[in-house]
Amino acid sequence: MLAPSVTRPDEKSRYVENILESPERPDLLRLTALVEHLFQVPVAYLALVDDRGQVVSRIGSGREHWPLLQTYPLSLTTGRATVLRDTGPGAIRFAASAPLMTSSGVSLGDLVIADCAARPSFSEADQAALSELACTLASKMELRLIALQARESVLALHETERRFRAIADAAPVLIVCSGPDGSLSFVNKTWLDFSGRSLKEELADGGFGCVHPDSRKIVYQTYWRAFQAREPVTVEFPMRRHDGEYRWMLCKGVPRFREDGTFAGFVGTMVDFTNHYKAIAEVQKHALCASAVAGVAGLYYLLLDPHGKVEQMSPAGQPAIHQEQAAVAYLWDTWIAARHGPEAIRAAFRRSATTRNVVQLRTASTHADGVPKELAWTMTPIAPAGELIALVATASASP
Numbered sequence: 001m002l003a004p005s006v007t008r009p010d011e012k013s014r015y016v017e018n019i020l021e022s023p024e025r026p027d028l029l030r031l032t033a034l035v036e037h038l039f040q041v042p043v044a045y046l047a048l049v050d051d052r053g054q055v056v057s058r059i060g061s062g063r064e065h066w067p068l069l070q071t072y073p074l075s076l077t078t079g080r081a082t083v084l085r086d087t088g089p090g091a092i093r094f095a096a097s098a099p100l101m102t103s104s105g106v107s108l109g110d111l112v113i114a115d116c117a118a119r120p121s122f123s124e125a126d127q128a129a130l131s132e133l134a135c136t137l138a139s140k141m142e143l144r145l146i147a148l149q150a151r152e153s154v155l156a157l158h159e160t161e162r163r164f165r166a167i168a169d170a171a172p173v174l175i176v177c178s179g180p181d182g183s184l185s186f187v188n189k190t191w192l193d194f195s196g197r198s199l200k201e202e203l204a205d206g207g208f209g210c211v212h213p214d215s216r217k218i219v220y221q222t223y224w225r226a227f228q229a230r231e232p233v234t235v236e237f238p239m240r241r242h243d244g245e246y247r248w249m250l251c252k253g254v255p256r257f258r259e260d261g262t263f264a265g266f267v268g269t270m271v272d273f274t275n276h277y278k279a280i281a282e283v284q285k286h287a288l289c290a291s292a293v294a295g296v297a298g299l300y301y302l303l304l305d306p307h308g309k310v311e312q313m314s315p316a317g318q319p320a321i322h323q324e325q326a327a328v329a330y331l332w333d334t335w336i337a338a339r340h341g342p343e344a345i346r347a348a349f350r351r352s353a354t355t356r357n358v359v360q361l362r363t364a365s366t367h368a369d370g371v372p373k374e375l376a377w378t379m380t381p382i383a384p385a386g387e388l389i390a391l392v393a394t395a396s397a398s399p
Contacts, residue, residue, distance in 0.1 A: 032060035035133055043114035068092050094119040098134035102142045174270035176207055180263050182227050196242025212238040212246055227266055230255045248274045300395040306388045308349055352379035353388055
């Protein structure tokens, strides 16, 4: 049966224009020659018609008479041959045609025969025979259409794959693809440059050869669970670079599906976030140092993220916060900030976060016992490699 897409008006012409091309053309010419011999006519040809009824291609005999047969083919859909006798001026006195119909009912055109002499004896049996021959020719042409469409689909698929590989190879992240059975099918050039291995080596061990041995099992299990559930997955693990150094990778994988909804496998991307990982460790180190120094000096301190959210505070500040029931997330909403100049502290935080410089200020308030008190604040940004990852705010009583 003819593929459904061939029946679309915008696609049918594109296929029928090529249906009579090599290598099928000689076979179809031989078949039209057989029709010419069976009916003893000087004109026998196949005419292919587009969706507007215009002839887009013809092959067969009697080429010199074709201009006189412009009314052919008639794009008939009745399934029966039509006979026109004494067609008018010119040498043609007889013409008959039968529609070329595919098994799915798509009209490709007509099989036309014509003669310079009248054919009053052309019978219904002859019409039936012409129709049968047209069916045989249509079947062969239908196979040709299917082959053309299949070849075009393969070429389109290859072109899509070529473009994907070109884009994937140019991507700055590591890209990996697996097939519907879970096996590795592709890694991009960025991956190969990172690992220093060949595509054959990566495909051989499923891409897990560079994963740290201590993490290999859990990474495989995490991936396989997501694969079986057809669900996105995110996993972090160390992966060996070509120079032998293990780098922390953030991998995100998602299932992919074909147009018909069938599962096609997984595609994943990996980003080296070792520097970010080290930055987190740097923050933790600074936090421990700040906690130790503040404890010895009797300072209040707050560890803030780049947006001002309090991530850690000194033990000395926690009871007061608890007593005031001010369990809040941001610096200017904390008990200390609210009691000792929230607007000034907020402005100092923003200035320190923006300029990456240490900022100092003083705030005045009245202690609970009625004694005036002044606090000295210091905002210290933590920005290794120039990127702000945290900020430490300390406060001490001014002498």
